[in-house]
Amino acid sequence: MRRVYPAISIVGGIALWWVLALIPAFSKVLPTPIAVLQAVPQQLHAGLGTNIGMSLMRVGIGFAIALVLAVPIGFLMGWYRWAQGLLEPWIQFFRTVPPIALIPMVVIIFGIGESAKIFVIWTAAFLTIVISVYQGVKNVDTTLLKAARVLGANDFNLFWDVVIPASFPYILVGVRLGLASAWSTLVAAELIASQHGLGSMIEQAGLYYQVSVIVMGIFIIGIIGFLMDRGVLWMERRLTRWQETLK
């Protein structure tokens, strides 16, 4: 039964879309599902593979740098009050600025090359992950720290054997949210200043009024985002089997 409703929803949604696309009033702006599917081989010739590859590469690099920096900084902020005091105001401030709003400034500083896009993606992912890790460390059960201390743990043991494993689920949540915000920011960044990538593909399709290519691009972006999210979820479930779950 659990799978029935989602199936009805997906099939029904596509059917509704199809019907709407056949109505003359909509058919100019809304391509049929068939037209979208037909856009795939046509775009494959026009470099769809390169566009997907470029987008994934940018997200990969920006996200990887963000993760590598955010995890230790998040731990530092959660563990040392001075680090929290020094860093939190800036992190909280930049968190309220949509990364896309940084683009004009970033373009001025970095130009329109790859580093500009990677920087914007990095900002989005870094801020999300750092907050998550920091919250994770803050939420470590103090009784567990006490229990470790009375068993003979020194500061290094507390950190390595309690704080890191206890905040691990939060790191994974950070990875998931960070990846999602990296992906959505990337597409926005490519819309504005790029020659390749999924964002620029739909931007250019817009210029030439190729609605089916736009819709295809939206689907590809959505499907890749969904697959990445599922991948992290799957990893999360494998790595934190010990966690209490709500039934």
Add this chain to the structure above:
Amino acid sequence: MAGDIEIGSQHVIKVENVTKAFATGKGTHVVLDNVNLEINEGDFICVVGPSGCGKTTLLNILGGLERADGGTVLHRGIPVDGPHPSRGVIFQQYALFPWKTVLGNVEFGLKLKGIPKRERTEIALHYLDLVGLTKFKDAYPKELSGGMKQRVAIARAYAVDPEVLLMDEPFGALDAQTRGQLQEELLKTWEKEKKTVFFITHDVEEAVILANRVIMMDTHPGRIKRELRVDLPYPRNQETKLLDNFTQLKNEVWMSVYHH
């Protein structure tokens, strides 16, 4: 001097004039007011008192998890200035590491001591056997009931071979039946291992069945009101609760703690 030391009357822990206060919005709140106590080797001390009498604070100070504002706590003559594996603590909330298996939890303190892998597994399995959980060694805490979790915590505390066990209402969250069972198990282990126990509870019956000395505390400010020796025969079990003597002692403690 060595001749003066008599087994069974030697102080393991000596609490001298311990005072603790917290600053609140309305001024200072005295949690512990000039507490003095001598804990002897092999003692099973139960501290009973209403909530707010500072019994948990006292336990934390003995364990080195909190600092006293005044006075000293000596463990074998050495001032307590932090936690130490020679003073094991058992918490009401079990405090098992959820990411470690049962065996991993019991082995943890041994690992910190630098005991090699094979040996620590051996020791851990011995204590898991003692609490009857050998079969669950590979389970994660989330798969265990409350009583089982507390048994693991007890095995974990015993495994590092502490001299004193500090227990903070360890059975407070358990149902009556499980609590009775764990009380009996704890008595059995205590008779076998002869560890000194400092046990906090608000359950008068629990205090009388377990302790050889019951310490009664008063609140506002928290201080020791009275001490009572419990000379019920060993081995004690649930049937001990049927003795007239038990009822008498229980009433006496109850009147002293909760009746004014």
